[in-house]
Structures are given as C-alpha cells and as structure tokens.
Amino acid sequence: MADVFISYSSTDKTVVMRLAQLLTQRGYSVWWDRQIPIGEHYDNVIERELQQARCVVVVWTQRSVASEWVKNEAAAAASSKKLAPVMLENVELPLAFKRTEAAQLFNWDGNTGHPELEMLFDSIGKIIGDDGRSLAAAGVGSANTSKPIRNRWWLWLGLAGMTGSLLLYMLFQNQMSKGFAILLLLLFSLSIGCTVWSLVKLYTDKQHLQPSVFLKMASPAAALLSLLIGALLLSGRSTEKNITVRIFDWKKNPITQGDVKIYLPEYVRTQSIDNMGQALFTGIPEAALQSPMKIEVSSAGFAGKIFDTLLRNTRPLELTLPHTTVVFISGKIKTAAEMPIRGVEISADGTRYYAMSITDGSYNLRLEEYTLGDEISLTTSHKDYEDKTVMLRIQSPTIQNQDIFLNPITH
CATH class of the missing domain: 2.60.40.1120 (Carboxypeptidase-like, regulatory domain)
Incomplete structure (x- = not known):
C-alpha cells in the first residue's frame, strides 16, 4: 500500500517523475509508474492501489483531461475524500472537479521553491494526517529544501580558497619557501575540486538528475589536473x-x-x-x-x-647592534714651526685615560665607554710648554690627525 497514488497521462511521465521524486524525498511512499506484476490484470492492480492509497494526486494537463482513466480515478478519489489535484497546464477542468481547489504549477520546471508546490504538500499532509511518519517526512523535506543553500556555501568556499591561494602566491612568490608553495598548491587544487563539485550538485539538483559517472568524476579530475599543472610550474620555478x-x-x-x-x-x-x-x-x-x-x-x-x-x-x-664603547684618538703634538714635541701628556679631562707623545710627536689615546656625539676635552701637560685644552666631539670610533700645537713657556 502506497501513501500517495498519482493519476496522470502517460505522455506527462517525465514531469510526473520529478513530482514523485519530491514526494519520496519528503518521506511518502508513492505508486506512479504503473508497473504491473506478471500474472495480474492491469485493471485489478490499478483499482487495488487506488483504493489502498491514502491520498490520490491527480495531475491535470491537456492530455489527462481527455483521458477517461484519469477522470475515473479522480472521481473515485473525490468520493473517498482523498483527492489532491494539481494543474501543470492552464486547462479547462472536467465539470465534476471545477469546485475542487487545485495547486497551479503551470509550466513547472522542477523548482522546489514554487509556492503552489507547498500548497500541494500541505493538502497531501492534511489528507494523510500528521502522524509520526508525516512529521519525519516534513524533516526530510526541509533538509532537501536546504540542499541548494548548502551547495552554494560550498561553491563560495571553493572560490574563496582559489582566490586566496592565488593572491598569496602572487604577493609572496619571491620570498616563500618551497614547502609553503606546495601547501598553497594543495589548497588551490582542493578549492577547484570543491568548486566543481558544488556546481555539479547545483546542476543535478535543479534538473532532478542523478549525477552520471562523468559528472561524479569531474570534481576529482579537476583537482588532480590542477595539481599536476601546478607541480610542473613549481618544478620550473626559480630557486x-x-x-x-x-x-x-x-x-x-x-x-x-x-x-x-x-x-x-x-x-x-x-x-x-x-x-x-x-x-x-x-x-x-x-x-x-x-x-x-x-x-x-x-x-x-x-x-x-x-x-x-x-x-x-x-x-x-x-x-x-650595540654602540661602540671604545674610541681611538691619534695625532701629533707640535710647535707652531711644525717641530714634534716628545714627552707631552695628553689626558681626557675627568677620566683616567691618557697618552704620551713619542719622538716624532705622535700619540695614541684610547678611551672607553664613549659613544657617537659625546663631547670630550683633551688637555696637554709638559714642563717646557703651556698647557692647552682642546674640545672635541666624537664623530666616529676612530679619530685621526687630531694634531695639537703648543707654545713654549717664556721666562
């Protein structure tokens, strides 16, 4: 015994198949393809299924309104108060059925969001009754309605993965490691596979088709092909x-x-x-x-x-880098006549650092704990020459040719 018996003209079988699939997805058992078991009479089988069905959906089209079989089945369903008519074409209904409200699915293409389709389902639910099976069926139908939404989310996810991986590669290809480039390639290939899979699902759901082997293989084939092409490009990439x-x-x-x-x-x-x-x-x-x-x-x-x-x-x-802590100052001690002076003490004021000039007048003073920009004062001392103080700003860690000229002491 089926929940729903569909009465229709055989020439409308294609669109009726879509309707039967939707009813099945909502949890109803449907008798519609009129396969007659071997050894049984056609009339007896149809009459039995018609009587046992809890609801009869009559599909009105130009062909079915002219069919005596359909009109008789509709009359039997109406007398049992289990008739749920649906019009797929704008036709003149037989007189006996004009007063029965019918769902109007004119030129229906299988769209599951059609408002008249929900009216038909509500009518079937009222006829059958809201028992446990009907409540479960409602859940199945709701899940089925949300499938296109989920498929679109997968589509956007795949497109986002493709775009993101491409942008990352273009921005950082000269700096990224080979391992990171391989990870981006895997992400790109998976995103392509996800995008193709969601497109196939959206197409087959819209057309109410079962995916062919070719369509089922499209997603992994696209992912594998992109992976192979990417691997070839990476192998030729500059190292x-x-x-x-x-x-x-x-x-x-x-x-x-x-x-x-x-x-x-x-x-x-x-x-x-x-x-x-x-x-x-x-x-x-x-x-x-x-x-x-x-x-x-x-x-x-x-x-x-x-x-x-x-x-x-x-x-x-x-x-x-730490600042320099050692400064070297060198030069010569001379007279105004450019004569070198030996034995002059050169000291940095306020410190313990000093140096002595040698025979050619040269000296080398080593200072610690100084940095660039510091100012120091150097003072000379010799018993035969006047003391002299020179102010100096440290511009580099090594200061050369810092010559000092002294005047002799006059007695």
Missing part, C-alpha cells in the same frame, strides 16, 4: 630568493650606514645599508638558506657583530 636584513640600535632606531656581509658556502656577498636601515640581497640560492648562515654587520659608531642564524621565514631579518 633563488631575496633576503632583507634590517639593522637597528638598542632603541629600535634604524641604523642608516655601514655594510652587511653574508657568508655563503662558495662566496661572500656584501651590501651597503640604505637610508631606510636595510640591506637587500637578491639571487640567493634557496639551498643556502637551509643551514645556518654567518652574517657580519659593521657600522660607524657601533660595535661590529657576527650573527649565526637560520633564514627560513619570508620576513626580513632584524638585527641589533
């Missing part, structure tokens, strides 16, 4: 990378002068620090980045430093 080294002082201010050296397995590369406080190295072999690299940084006024680090990320490497 050279760019490295940016940024240099700061302890206050995180950029250091805008000096040099950076990187020690590669076969050679050494040197790059000047620009006015933005960074040194850019291009064309570095990717293989050289897989092991720790020695980087030497030098800048006037700062202590040179050697770093051993592993460059695996795509972000610039940031290094900090």
